[in-house]
Amino acid sequence: MSLKRRLTDRIFWVVCGVAFLLIAAPSISVLVSVFHQAVPALGWQLFSHRTNAKATGLQNAILGSLILLGGVLVVAGSVGVAAGIYLAEYATGRTEKLLRFFSEILAGMPSIVIGYIAYLTLVVQFHWGYSLLAAVIALSALVLPYIVKTTEVALRQVPTAIREAGAGLGMPRTATLTRMLLPTALPGIVSGLIVALAISTGELAPLLFTAGFTDTNPKLQLLHQQVPYLTNVIYTDISLPGSRAHATAAAAGLLSLLLLVILITAGRLVARRARRQTARMSL
């Protein structure tokens, strides 16, 4: 190899390395510093005790966050997948344009605006109070466009040949959809749902206006019952005086990050399966 080529090669690798560090360093430093600050609070009491002034427990917040995620999965999942199917398979003309338009507006709306609107309508106007249902609806509105988009894309990626094969055999359109298209698109749809959950895990703004907080464990009651959740602990405890509060906030942050990593890894695995399946079909 000539000197010039070796030099170019070396420079290229250095540039790549620097770029990698620039991307990786912030996340690594956040992880390290959060972990470092959380150390005093780490222990089983996080799971066995609830949040209150004396202990560094997070049991109620962990349960609340999981319940919220479950609610988002049900509400945003069903509405979003249904809308995605409608857009990909049935919508035409004006309805399609209208639905797409509103979906885009929702996607661009700041989460704090969504929270505020949910507060004005659901919490105040409907007299729901800070409640599970208001929180789930606000979070769902936030991730809905994402689920709609991934569902639509996953269905559109199913080869036309499969639709034609179903039609050519005289199969009703719904049968082709449920038996052929949806199973084929399922990995794509699922990975979209998982990413939506990952986004929900880190959200605070819409919940501040809708969920409230309690030091007791959450009840599965839809209205008039406040819901504790992890990101609220981060937000509140970080601004409290005292190292114990700060350690608790860091521990809540660490648990949120852990949940995020689990969700993202799961999403990756499902997406990889989807790619393999599509590759096989377009032989």
Added chain:
Amino acid sequence: MPEPSTQVSYSRPVPEAGGAAQAAPEVVDAVFDIADLNFWYGANRALRDVSLRIGRQEITALIGPSGCGKTTFLRCLNRMNDLLPDTRIEGRLDFDGEPLYRPGVQAIEIRRRIGMVFQKPNPFPKSIYDNVAIAPKVNGMKVNLDDLVEESLSRAALWNEVKDKLKQSAFSLSGGQQQRLCIARTIAVKPEVILMDEPCSALDPLATIRIEELMTELKSDYTIVIVTHNMQQAARVSDRTAFFTVEDHPEGRSGVLVESGPTHKIFTAPSDQRTDDYITGRFG
């Protein structure tokens, strides 16, 4: 060394004595009776005044250069074009004496009676068994599915190759096997007609020969209409041939039917100069 060519230039493909020579000059028992058929994609008139009778339990080949509307015509026959937005059809298209496009006729019902095999093998992403069984199951046919699967796969000359791996994915099969699976899947719905849109264009010569043999066997039970780019194929398998071409008109290019008749006649003594130019390889 001369380059190998798939199309013999300036010579006529010779129809085989078996099928083609016996076809009567006129269609006696027509499954499809088509007169002055016109078809539009938006403002583009893709078919212009096509009139053709398609005989029962015969193989009819539709040939012609690219863009001549032969695939569009084929897809009119089982209302596949209904799936496309902004299309329009005019003229007579009778199937078994009934207008195919009469209001109230269900396209889904029509496609169960008139099956279709596509250009590229397109098995469902399911097992070999499910590929054959799914449509009869969904369509509510009251039959023993195991028997139907075996019967259909046997009829498509695939049973012996797949009987021990029915639960395996259809994608584990070769391209030729996949296309025979698609034919089996079509047969399983018990259609009266099978439409084939260049069924061998994605296959190698050996797989092509197998599909052609299969078509000849299926002829005793089904009416077959096949679109093909391969004139030797049309000459080998079909009883009748319809030659389409593209014509320039003031409002755009349209596909027209130049002539149709017994394959033997079309390939040896066509009555139109354009047909002769095409089959001898001077054009197209």
